[in-house]
Amino acid sequence: SQELEQSPQSLIVQEGKNLTINCTSSKTLYGLYWYKQKYGEGLIFLMMLQKGGEEKSHEKITAKLDEKKQQSSLHITASQPSHAGIYLCGADNNAGNMLTFGGGTRLMVKP
Amino acid sequence: NAGVTQTPKFRILKIGQSMTLQCTQDMNHNYMYWYRQDPGMGLKLIYYSVGAGITDKGEVPNGYNVSRSTTEDFPLRLELAAPSQTSVYFCASSYTRGLYEQYFGPGTRLTVT
Numbered sequence: 001s002q003e004l005e006q007s008p009q010s011l012i013v014q015e016g017k018n019l020t021i022n023c024t025s026s027k028t029l030y031g032l033y034w035y036k037q038k039y040g041e042g043l044i045f046l047m048m049l050q051k052g053g054e055e056k057s058h059e060k061i062t063a064k065l066d067e068k069k070q071q072s073s074l075h076i077t078a079s080q081p082s083h084a085g086i087y088l089c090g091a092d093n094n095a096g097n098m099l100t101f102g103g104g105t106r107l108m109v110k111p
Numbered sequence: 112n113a114g115v116t117q118t119p120k121f122r123i124l125k126i127g128q129s130m131t132l133q134c135t136q137d138m139n140h141n142y143m144y145w146y147r148q149d150p151g152m153g154l155k156l157i158y159y160s161v162g163a164g165i166t167d168k169g170e171v172p173n174g175y176n177v178s179r180s181t182t183e184d185f186p187l188r189l190e191l192a193a194p195s196q197t198s199v200y201f202c203a204s205s206y207t208r209g210l211y212e213q214y215f216g217p218g219t220r221l222t223v224t
Contacts, residue, residue, distance in 0.1 A: 001170070004153070033212070042115075042201060043154075043215040088153055090213075098144070098169055099213065101153035 002027045004089055004102035012108045018077050021105045023089030025070040031092035032072045033099065034063050038085045046074075046087075079109045113137050115216035117202050123222045124192045132187040132219050134202030142205045143185040144169075144213065145177065147198040154201065160185055161208065192223045 003026040013019050023032070031050055035043040047056045052067025060077045076083055086106050090099040118133045136143065141162045146154040146169075156169030160179040174196060176188040185204075189196060199220050203213040 042217045045212045103153045
C-alpha cells in the first residue's frame with residue numbers, strides 16, 4: 001500500500017518567516033491533495049495537484065508536485081498566525097477510490 | 112448548503128458498548144468515506160461507499176460496519192467498543208472518485224474506557 005511521509009512533523013516559526021513542508025510518497029503519485037486542519041476541527045481543502053511539475057498558489061500558499069521524486073512541497077510565504085494548524089497531504093491510489101494521508105505537519109506561528 | 116454534518120460531536124463509551132456515528136451530506140455526492148485520526152497521526156480510511164447500497168472496506172475496517180441506504184446518509188456502526196477505537200472520526204464526501212476534492216465533516220471525538 002502507498003505510504004506518505006511528511007516532514008517536518010512539527011514546525012514553529014516566527015510570524016513573517018517563510019516555511020516549507022514536504023510530502024514524499026512510497027509509490028507513484030496519481031494525484032496529490034493538501035488539506036489544512038485547525039486544531040480540533042475538520043479538514044479544509046487547500047489544493048490538488050495532478051501533473052508532474054504542476055504548481056498552484058492560493059494567497060500566500062504555493063504547492064508543487066515533483067512526479068519524478070514522488071514528492072510534493074507546500075510553501076508558505078510571510079507566515080501569519082492564521083496559518084497555524086496541521087497540514088496534511090493525501091494521495092489518490094491508482095483506482096482513484098481512496099485517499100492515503102500523511103501523518104501531518106503541525107505548524108505554530110509565533111506573533 | 113450545510114455540507115457534511117456529523118453527530119454526535121463527542122461521546123464516551125464503555126468497553127463492549129455499541130454506537131452509531133451519523134453522517135449526512137446535502138451536496139448529492141455519490142462517494143462517502145469514514146476516516147479515523149489517532150492522536151498525532153494522519154487519517155486512515157475505515158470504509159467508503161460509491162453510492163447507495165454499495166460499500167467497501169478501507170485500510171482499517173475491523174470492528175466497524177457501515178450501510179448506505181440513501182445518497183445522503185452514511186452511518187458508521189461500532190459493535191463491542193474497545194479502547195483501541197478511541198479516536199476522532201471524520202466523515203467525508205466527494206462528487207465522484209479520482210481527482211475530486213473530498214469535503215470533510217467536523218469530526219466526532221470518541222473515547223472508549
